[in-house]
Amino acid sequence: MFEDREREGHIYKERLGMSVVQRFFSSNLLLRGVLIVWVLFFSWAYGEAAALPVLGETKETVEAQYGSAYVVQEDTLHFRGGEEWQEIISKKPSLAKAYGYASVTQGKKGTLWVEYGLDERVQKETLLLEENLKIRHFGQYFPELQAALTGKDSLAVILESYPRTQLAVRIGKTAEAERWVRFFVVGEGKTHINMHSEIKGFEITESSCLPGEVKALTEEKKKKSDNYFLPRLYFSEPLLKRKKTELIVVHHAAMPLTTTREDIPDLELTNGWAGIGYHKLVFADGKTAEGRPENVVGAHALGVNQRSLGIVLVGDFSKERPPMAQLQGAANLTRELMEKYHVALENVKPHRAVTEGTDCPGAAFPWQEFISLIAAAGK
Numbered sequence: 001m002f003e004d005r006e007r008e009g010h011i012y013k014e015r016l017g018m019s020v021v022q023r024f025f026s027s028n029l030l031l032r033g034v035l036i037v038w039v040l041f042f043s044w045a046y047g048e049a050a051a052l053p054v055l056g057e058t059k060e061t062v063e064a065q066y067g068s069a070y071v072v073q074e075d076t077l078h079f080r081g082g083e084e085w086q087e088i089i090s091k092k093p094s095l096a097k098a099y100g101y102a103s104v105t106q107g108k109k110g111t112l113w114v115e116y117g118l119d120e121r122v123q124k125e126t127l128l129l130e131e132n133l134k135i136r137h138f139g140q141y142f143p144e145l146q147a148a149l150t151g152k153d154s155l156a157v158i159l160e161s162y163p164r165t166q167l168a169v170r171i172g173k174t175a176e177a178e179r180w181v182r183f184f185v186v187g188e189g190k191t192h193i194n195m196h197s198e199i200k201g202f203e204i205t206e207s208s209c210l211p212g213e214v215k216a217l218t219e220e221k222k223k224k225s226d227n228y229f230l231p232r233l234y235f236s237e238p239l240l241k242r243k244k245t246e247l248i249v250v251h252h253a254a255m256p257l258t259t260t261r262e263d264i265p266d267l268e269l270t271n272g273w274a275g276i277g278y279h280k281l282v283f284a285d286g287k288t289a290e291g292r293p294e295n296v297v298g299a300h301a302l303g304v305n306q307r308s309l310g311i312v313l314v315g316d317f318s319k320e321r322p323p324m325a326q327l328q329g330a331a332n333l334t335r336e337l338m339e340k341y342h343v344a345l346e347n348v349k350p351h352r353a354v355t356e357g358t359d360c361p362g363a364a365f366p367w368q369e370f371i372s373l374i375a376a377a378g379k
Helices: 002-024 027-045 059-066 082-091 135-141 143-149 263-270 324-341 367-377
Strands: 071-073 079-081 098-105 108-116 122-134 155-159 166-173 178-185 198-207 222-224 247-252 280-282 288-290 308-313 348-350
Touching: 059 098, 059 108, 071 082, 079 082, 122 135, 135 143, 135 198, 143 166, 143 178, 247 324, 280 324, 308 324, 324 367, 348 367
Parallel strands: 247 308, 247 348, 280 308
Antiparallel strands: 071 079, 071 098, 098 108, 108 122, 122 198, 155 166, 155 222, 166 178, 178 198, 280 288
16 A cells, blocks of 8 residues: 555655646746745745654644645545645545555655544554665654654564565553554565665554554464664574684775775675675774674684684775774784784784785885884784
8 A cells, every 4th residue: 555655645746746847837926836836846946844753643733844745545446635635625625545645754745644533633644755774874863753662662574465575563562452563664575674675664553453454463474583772782693602712813894994884894784795705894093893692603704714704994995005094903902802812913814815806905004013013002
């Protein structure tokens, strides 16, 4: 159904636009046409919508925040433009199946579909975005909902009974009902979902069962999932414990110095890998971050992953050397790991020394200077 609403919503935006243009050239409605264009333009291009409606809020409260619906789903098959619907209900008051409001949140445009009960209070809301949004960026645009998605009552499940694999998260639970958010994940068929997956929207409902189902889902139709809205790294396959640590392998990321911790696993998942393969990251300012858990097998140096730790300096040092602060930070980190795992200095290796066909950590990386910094850090 959300695909139908998405399609019809775009059609009615076009129809409304044509209607405005036609009125603009009608001499007796010129001023009205200008005002309509002005309101529509600013509501779509610059308007920042208030927080998402709360289930149970009144229709009056919602429309005080979002304005009147620009498109209405009259029933299962019929959609109306906002003005057309106003003409209909002026003759015969009626409550439509759903109301579509223009929504802009931190620059993300979309249509907020709201379903009201007979008491004109919100029973269900569905937000369809014009542009897809990665799960890991969700909190930047919807911080209040993000807090609920990661709260104490949250429970993430994968729904496999829909045409496409979907993710649902419980955000509230009482003795009478549960509140769920179901996400429309982009992808075909049984798509693997992780923190880098993209969504085209979501719906919020409250009932004793999961969204979209008349009856509660059976255990066969859902399975517990990692909550990918929590601020931690996830991997697309199980990680194996590393039995020994004999080497420390040093890499460069072959990415700009401005690359963030989140950008690296994003790229690696895009390439079909399981997620970040390095155990430690070192940034241009010398600060470090955790990557793959320290006690598991890495995915950074073919042939020695089972017995090594991987450190990556963020940047591309094929032609330019890393900043001194980054070198020193990496040296200090390497010394700590050497002492922790009893690795000798001669077993700290550049990637190119253990894997053929690479010059990593780059031709401009000052390896001997780096080794000297590690030695000095131990004194």
